[in-house]
Amino acid sequence: MSFVELVEGPLFTLAASIFVLGVLWRLIGIIRIGRTKDISPPKASAALGFFKGNLRHFFPRGIFAKRTALHIIAGYGFHFGLLILVLFAAPHIAFINDRLVSVALPEMPRWGFIVAAEVAFAGLIMLWVRRISDPVMRLISDWDDHIGTWLTFLVMLTGCLALQESHAFLRGFHMLFVDIWLIYFPFSRLMHAFTFFLSRGNTGATYGRKGMNL
Numbered sequence: 001m002s003f004v005e006l007v008e009g010p011l012f013t014l015a016a017s018i019f020v021l022g023v024l025w026r027l028i029g030i031i032r033i034g035r036t037k038d039i040s041p042p043k044a045s046a047a048l049g050f051f052k053g054n055l056r057h058f059f060p061r062g063i064f065a066k067r068t069a070l071h072i073i074a075g076y077g078f079h080f081g082l083l084i085l086v087l088f089a090a091p092h093i094a095f096i097n098d099r100l101v102s103v104a105l106p107e108m109p110r111w112g113f114i115v116a117a118e119v120a121f122a123g124l125i126m127l128w129v130r131r132i133s134d135p136v137m138r139l140i141s142d143w144d145d146h147i148g149t150w151l152t153f154l155v156m157l158t159g160c161l162a163l164q165e166s167h168a169f170l171r172g173f174h175m176l177f178v179d180i181w182l183i184y185f186p187f188s189r190l191m192h193a194f195t196f197f198l199s200r201g202n203t204g205a206t207y208g209r210k211g212m213n214l
Contacts, residue, residue, distance in 0.1 A: 004172035007179055012099070015179035022186025023194055030198055043211030053204015071130060078123025082156070084108070084116040091163070117160055124153060148190045151181050 001009070060068055086092055090107040097103060108116070128149045131137045158174035185191065207213075 002168075002172075004168050004175070007172050007175040008095075008099070011179050012175065015182040019182040019185055023191070026186055026191055027194060027198075030195060038206075038209060040210075042209045045209070049207055049209060050201040050205040053200045053202075053207065056204070057200045070126065074123040074126035074130070076123070077119045078127060081116045081118075081120030081123060082152075085113065085120060085156075085159070089113050089116075113163070117156065120156060121153075124149065124156070128153075144188050147184070148188050151177065151184060152190075155181050 060072055087105060088108040090113075093103070093105050093107055096105075128146075131141050131145060131149075155174070155177045158170070158177050162170040162174040164170075
């Protein structure tokens with residue numbers, strides 16, 4: 001078995017299994033914790049507050065928009081850029097159809113891949129520079145935050161190197177980092193990709209039940 005066959009076959013299956021089971025385990029654990037029972041009479045809908053809380057936090061309040069503009073631009077640039085690369089890059093579509101499930105996703109042109117990659121790289125680097133330069137961000141950050149950033153950066157970088165398909169080893173090297181990233185994901189703060197809506201929703205539900213304006 002070659003290196004590429006190993007990282008795209010048995011190792012990927014193991015990593016993907018750990019990823020799925022780990023994410024489900026974390027989400028079920030969070031949901032099972034539940035919420036402290038509020039004995040006060042509800043003044044409005046907690047369910048509506050849950051959805052409003054999630055939607056409202058996609059846009060900063062005017063009083064904070066200027067101070068957090070860089071963080072917002074970098075965050076949206078990185079997350080949307082990465083999402084576009086994962087779902088619409090031709091090599092990824094081919095891999096998904098071959099290894100996971102048959103889907104009819106449109107393939108973006110090569111120039112689109114380059115633009116999306118540049119936006120994602122710029123956003124990720126800006127977020128990390130802010131993390132190490134801002135006194136407050138530096139104080140609340142630990143090695144988990146940095147490892148998650150570095151791993152994501154290496155996955156993206158090796159993916160760009162593998163794009164040329166000039167050597168099978170580069171593709172295997174990229175998949176190795178993808179496998180490591182998948183295994184690390186459920187046990188790190190990268191889980192915020194799945195838990196943010198629960199956190200925002202919980203706050204929104206609390207405020208909504210009390211009749212507070214979100």
